[in-house]
Amino acid sequence: MSALGIASRLNSPSIRRNVPFRPAIAALLVIFCACAALAQALETQIFDPATRTWVTYDPRQAVKYYRAHGQTPEEFQRxxxxxxxAEKPGTIIIDGDKHFLYFVLPNFQAIRYGIGVGKEGFGWAGIVKVGRMQEWPTWTPPAEMVERDPKAAQYKDGMPGGPENPLGARALYLYEGNQDTIYRIHGTNQPWSIGLNISSGCIRMNNDDVTDLYSRVEIGAKVIVLMQGAALYRGV
Amino acid sequence: MKATFSVTVQAAIISCLLAFSSSAQADKLVIGVPAWPSAQVTANIIAMSVKDRLGVETDLQERGTLTILGEIGSGDIDVHPEIWLPNLSQMVERMSKDEGPLRLSQIGVDATQNICVTRGTAASTGIKAVSDLTRPEIAEQFDSDGDGKGEIWIGAKTWSSTEIERIRAHSYGYDKTMNLLEMPEDVAMAAVDAAVAISQPIVFYCYGPHHVFELHDIVTLEEPPYDASHWTIVKRADDPQWLEKSTADTAWDRSHFHIGYATRLEKDMPQVAEFLNRISFDPSDTTAMSYAVVVEGKSPQDVAKSWIEANGDRIGEWMK
Structure with a gap:
């Protein structure tokens, strides 16, 4: 771990997010369809134990770190x-604020994965379930993106799954009852982005992690999205 | 807190059902089973005990707490295993007075409603009292979204206590320093789990008996003892100015829950009525029941069976 390592502190969060913003649900519906494709970033801060200061962990730093180490900071590794x-083994708990996803194991243990979230965090909190899972999912850009971006336009009928696909190696589709919420947990073609609030929604994991999670999760698994970023749902 | 109701719904149910008092199944004891674990175990303990010791057949019916009370009024259900007070005080009072259809066991289980933190939170933030939440330097330690205000879970949207917690926050003044979050209990409890896992400060509404006190090291924040003169509760449904007109800046009144049963049992099944009147659980019994079902994943039936095997003498006393 380099000087830009992440240390958990008792008094303060080791990772924090500067997102003084509350999106409208309607806007979220649009951007969540885009999932991982957009590249707007908001800052995550991590604690630098070398200087004992909070430092910005932005995309530039994240790319630099990833190039130097070939992986995300230790804190975000599986x-x-x-x-x-009290949740049963097999339950997924998502802490978007701290960029962690927990898969509950027996005997009071869990597998903790690092995640990336949307620029406004996950946007909501609540309880859903895994309704469907897909290997190497197809990505279809939303109409707004097709209209604006010629690169996206070529995939208006869907980009086949593969290493370049922004949804990565696996996707878990989150349902409320029998309804697809349009939220997904998926892989990424930008593994350096784990730990950041970047792109536009959904939960991103590096491909190894999402493949590991996929192998453990059962359809119907309970997914709890924690109350991160109170401003996002205040008054909802 | 489990009991949820609105005054309007209560009134409607009571007005419809108070007049009825017919016996549903004279030879069978029908026990309502609410959705929370300690009540489910208690319902099974009652069912197994009266069948084994008194030879009375039983029927367990899963219902919401309000529906169970309503069906006690209509004669379709005989027993409610866990009626929370003061949450349901108004309804219970109306159904119990003047030989009404409901009897409330005189023996209750003490319950609590407070604001809690984890032990680690108390140590790291220095928070001791509910009023500390009004101090910006304390509140900002619970800030998870960078807006300078902390976050506190005050209950689920449908709980009767949540509205009162909002009044309490307003009366103490920490609604200015904290964002008041209303979310399902599972989300809030998972947030406590995650906070403990990474030593993150967290503050939340808590009630007991509850398994969270077994699962984590929980500290109840201090506040002045309950003072009725400091509590004026105006319901949101009754007045748009409910928050300004309400006050609650001391601790909650003593909370407790009781077994309730149909008045007709005193005549139709007097031994059962006497048994129900004598059942006396400790808060630790209830917490253990809740923990066994929620955390250990056991069925309410299995937990009830184990509890009966371990407490035969107590049941014998209640049957005398």
């Missing part, structure tokens, strides 16, 4: 952690 919960 690991088994102690996790006391």
């Amino acid at each position: 690991r088994i952690v102690d996790f006391k919960t």
Whole structure:
């Protein structure tokens, strides 16, 4: 771990986000369809134990880090952690604010994965379930993007799954009852972006992690999205 | 807190059902089963005990807490295993007075409603009292979205307590320093789990008995003891100025829950009525029941069976 490592502190969050913004649900519907394709970024801050200061962890720094180390900072790498919960093994708990996804294991443990979230975080909190899963999913850009971006226009009928596809190696489709929420947990073709609030919605994981998660999750698994970024749902 | 109701719904149900008092199934004890685990276990303990010791057949019916009370009024259900007070005080009072269709066991289980933090939070933030949340330097330690205000879960949207927690926040003044979050309980409890996992400060409405006190090291924040003269609650549904007209800047009144049963049982099944009147659980019993179902994943039936095996003497006392 370099000087830009991440340390958990008792007094303060080790990772924090500067997102003083509350999106309208309607706007979210549009951008969540775009999922991982847009590249607007908002800052994540991480604690630098070398200087004992909060430093911005933005896309430039993230790319630099990834080039130097070939992976995301240690804090965002997959690991088994102690996790006391009343939720059953197999449940997914998403802490978008801290950029962690927990997969609950027996005996008060969980696998913790690093995630990237949308520029406004996940946008909502609540309880959904995994309704469908797909290997190497097709990505279809939303109409607004097709209209604006010639690169996206060539995929207006869908971009086949593959290494260049922004949805990455696997996708878990989140449902409320029998309805697709249009939120997904998916892989990425930008692994350096884990830990950032970048792009436009959904939960991004690096391809190894989402493949690992995919192999463990069952259809119908409970997914709890935590109350991150209170401004996002205040008054909802 | 589990009990949810609105005054309007209560009134409608009561007005419709108070007049009825016919016996549903004279030879069978019908027990309502609400959605929360301790009540489910209690319902099964009652069912197994009266069948084994008194030879009374039973029927368990899953219903919402309000529906169970309504069906006690209509004669379709005989027992409610866990009626929360003061949450349902108005309805219980109306159904119990003047030989009404409901009897409330005199023996209740003490319950609590407070604002809580984890032990780690208390140590790292220095928070001790509910009023500390009005201090910006304390509140900002619970800030998760960078807006300078902290976040506190005050309950689920449909809970009767949530509206009162909003009044309490306004009365204490921490609605100015904290964002008040209303979310399903599972989301809030998972947030506590995640906060504990990474030593993150968290503050939340808490009620007990509840398994969270077994799962984590929880600290209840201090506040002045309940003072009725400091509590004026105007319902949101009754007045648009409800928040300004309400006050609640002391601790909650003593909370408790009781077994309730149909008055007719005193005549139709007097032994059962006496048994229900004598059942006496400790808060630790209820917490253990909740923990076994929610955390350990056991069925309410299995938990009830184990509890009966371990507490035969107590049940024997209640049956005398």
